[in-house]
Amino acid sequence: xxxxxxxxxxxxxxxxxxxxxxxxxxYQNELNAILGFVEQLSEVNVEGVAPMTxxxxxxxxxxxxxxxxxxxxEKIVANAPLSEDNFFMVPKVVE
Amino acid sequence: MTDLTRLSLADARKGxxxxxxxxxxxxxxYIGAIEAxxxxxxxxxxxxxxxxxxxxxxxxxxxxxxxxxxxxGIPLGIKDLFGTKGVHTQAASHILDGFKxxxxxSVTSNLWRDxxxxxxxLNMDEFAMGSSNETSYYGPVVSPFRAxxxxxxxxxxxxxxxxxxxxxAWLCAGxxxxxxxxxxxxxxxxxxxxxxxxxxxxxxRWGVVAFAxxxxxxxxxxxxxxxxxxxxxxxxxxxxxxxxxxxxxxxxFAAAVERGVKGLTIGVPREYRMDGMPAEIEKLWAExxxxxxxxxxxxxxxxxxxxxxxxxxxxxxxxxxxSSNLARYDxxxxxxxxxxxDITDMYELTRAAGFGREVKRRIMIGxxxxxxxxxxxxxxxxxKVRTLIKKDFEDAFHAGVDAILTPATPSxxxxxxxxxxxxxxVAMYLNDIFTVTVNMAGLPGIAVPAGKxxxxxxxxxxxxxxxxxxxxxxxxxxVIEKSAGxxxxxxxxx
Numbered sequence: 001x002x003x004x005x006x007x008x009x010x011x012x013x014x015x016x017x018x019x020x021x022x023x024x025x026x027y028q029n030e031l032n033a034i035l036g037f038v039e040q041l042s043e044v045n046v047e048g049v050a051p052m053t054x055x056x057x058x059x060x061x062x063x064x065x066x067x068x069x070x071x072x073x074e075k076i077v078a079n080a081p082l083s084e085d086n087f088f089m090v091p092k093v094v095e
Numbered sequence: 096m097t098d099l100t101r102l103s104l105a106d107a108r109k110g111x112x113x114x115x116x117x118x119x120x121x122x123x124x125y126i127g128a129i130e131a132x133x134x135x136x137x138x139x140x141x142x143x144x145x146x147x148x149x150x151x152x153x154x155x156x157x158x159x160x161x162x163x164x165x166x167x168g169i170p171l172g173i174k175d176l177f178g179t180k181g182v183h184t185q186a187a188s189h190i191l192d193g194f195k196x197x198x199x200x201s202v203t204s205n206l207w208r209d210x211x212x213x214x215x216x217l218n219m220d221e222f223a224m225g226s227s228n229e230t231s232y233y234g235p236v237v238s239p240f241r242a243x244x245x246x247x248x249x250x251x252x253x254x255x256x257x258x259x260x261x262x263x264a265w266l267c268a269g270x271x272x273x274x275x276x277x278x279x280x281x282x283x284x285x286x287x288x289x290x291x292x293x294x295x296x297x298x299x300r301w302g303v304v305a306f307a308x309x310x311x312x313x314x315x316x317x318x319x320x321x322x323x324x325x326x327x328x329x330x331x332x333x334x335x336x337x338x339x340x341x342x343x344x345x346x347x348f349a350a351a352v353e354r355g356v357k358g359l360t361i362g363v364p365r366e367y368r369m370d371g372m373p374a375e376i377e378k379l380w381a382e383x384x385x386x387x388x389x390x391x392x393x394x395x396x397x398x399x400x401x402x403x404x405x406x407x408x409x410x411x412x413x414x415x416x417x418s419s420n421l422a423r424y425d426x427x428x429x430x431x432x433x434x435x436x437d438i439t440d441m442y443e444l445t446r447a448a449g450f451g452r453e454v455k456r457r458i459m460i461g462x463x464x465x466x467x468x469x470x471x472x473x474x475x476x477x478x479k480v481r482t483l484i485k486k487d488f489e490d491a492f493h494a495g496v497d498a499i500l501t502p503a504t505p506s507x508x509x510x511x512x513x514x515x516x517x518x519x520x521v522a523m524y525l526n527d528i529f530t531v532t533v534n535m536a537g538l539p540g541i542a543v544p545a546g547k548x549x550x551x552x553x554x555x556x557x558x559x560x561x562x563x564x565x566x567x568x569x570x571x572x573x574v575i576e577k578s579a580g581x582x583x584x585x586x587x588x589x
Contacts, residue, residue: 008459033519041408044483078197093438
């Protein structure tokens with residue numbers, strides 16, 4: 001499988017990365033080189049093989065459903081490029 | 096007085112305990128070395144000399160009273176991927192511009208608990224994506240090694256290139272590092288240092304900037320096997336804040352270092368004998384096996400049939416996880432923001448400006464393989480192949496193999512700005528061909544210096560172990576270290 005210019009632009013939009021017109025061909029070539037490389041996986045017979053979901057045989061731990069953390073909004077927004085009254089500020093989303 | 100920075104971590108620890116010197120003297124020696132070397136090597140992206148001196152003074156008070164932890168007063172460098180409270184933590188990326196976390200990663204907390212001193216944050220490939228430390232926003236790290244008769248700058252490997260270079264160039268007594276596909280072992284091999292990626296789950300990932308969560312593990316880079324074992328003992332441990340952290344006891348790894356290899360069976364996987372492998376690496380591998388045999392190990396040929404599929408499967412799984420993990424960098428919560436005409440525009444411009452080319456390429460690949468219609472063909476297929484890769488190792492261990500010996504890298508260090516590698520992303524990825532299988536299977540792997548190539552550059556061997564059997568790796572690596580008997584220190588030019 002290989003990607004065309006339109007697909008490169010679509011992936012860019014999905015990934016929320018602006019791809020400028022003059023960058024499309026470069027990305028297209030690089031992505032196709034990588035996709036060409038991973039293509040060799042088609043040689044592997046995986047019939048009846050379960051996909052790996054955990055690299056170590058483990059059951060995810062559970063804990064009591066109680067609040068154990070929080071109450072420091074000012075720390076959460078401390079690194080924000082723009083904040084006000086402990087809220088993150090963004091451009092207007094709804095009219 | 097001898098140069099304190101040249102001491103091994105173990106010897107520095109003895110000297111501090113015997114009061115031959117103070118933690119402040121040791122720390123000042125490293126701070127001086129960093130100030131002199133960093134303009135040339137670019138190993139540190141941020142230094143914290145005042146914090147280091149404060150920590151050293153506190154250590155000296157404890158040491159004076161005969162107290163202190165196992166790393167009391169030992170100055171360390173920390174990879175920029177680890178969250179350090181109030182201190183530069185940017186994964187060497189522009190998108191985390193100015194980020195100073197309000198928290199401390201569990202691994203670094205463990206080190207400070209045990210008395211270590213922080214010298215600063217170490218350069219790395221951006222978001223740990225790279226094998227040469229050239230993708231850093233802060234510029235490449237220059238290896239302290241140069242080929243004989245040449246003054247060309249070489250890469251220290253990556254992604255933990257700052258860690259490896261700083262350890263090799265005596266700019267810290269040891270360093271933290273992380274390994275997703277080889278990022279501890281490959282730079283260790285390129286710089287004549289020892290690096291271990293422990294079993295997945297051994298070290299907490301909490302507070303470490305995520306790249307590919309099912310593959311990422313923290314580990315140390317150090318100048319000797321014993322030093323690596325000492326650091327590993329402090330870094331490891333169960334952490335309820337990481338749901339994949341494994342709740343088992345941490346042994347005293349240093350106690351296993353001199354255990355020897357008598358009676359062990361060492362596997363030699365035939366699939367690691369690649370076409371076009373340099374003769375000197377072939378020779379090094381054979382020598383390593385002879386050294387282990389001479390100390391009482393048995394060598395056994397084994398087959399790991401899915402080896403060649405590990406790297407292509409990795410380049411689906413790792414970018415897929417990265418595209419998801421790196422979705423959080425959106426110009427809202429932290430770091431860089433580039434203004435746009437609306438919020439989507441802001442996201443797209445921020446991410447276009449904040450991420451470097453290699454990171455964007457991997458996010459794009461990850462987004463593509465996870466997108467509707469391609470998920471089964473790529474991601475699910477790769478995870479099935481991963482099951483087979485892990486089974487290859489399990490079969491070998493069930494057949495009585497205790498550890499596996501392989502080369503660490505397909506070559507010695509290459510030059511900064513290598514044009515052939517820059518032109519072909521896949522050529523750079525091949526650096527991880529011997530290390531990536533270990534991450535895919537969640538196993539521990541150690542790289543230990545074993546010889547030099549024709550130009551005097553260090554070459555490493557890799558030992559792969561059973562899950563949670565890092566002790567055998569330290570013991571076998573020590574045999575190689577002793578048998579190689581070489582001096583793997585760089586000749587100082589900086």
